[in-house]
Amino acid sequence: GSLGPTASEATGYAELIQHLQGKQSLDDALEQTKIATRQLARRQMKWFRRFEHVHWVDGSLSVDAQIEAVIARQSVR
Secondary structure, three states, rough: OOOHHHHOOOOOOHHHHHOOOOOOOOOHHHHHHHHHHHHHHHHHHHHOOOOOOOOOOOOOOOHHHHHHHHHHHHOOO
């Protein structure tokens, strides 16, 4: 079957379809997916910056440390 319009626009799908149709190599599809993912992340970060009350959690911390940081921030309020 064919992909619906939303799925066909999802990051990585279009690139994989191009590869499966023989229009680009797997390496090129993976590289294009990485680029598209970084671009999406930048757009999302820009969008979220509009909100003054967003509190960012350090993604380099362990999940447990992230949870503790969120709980500590909530208890301060």
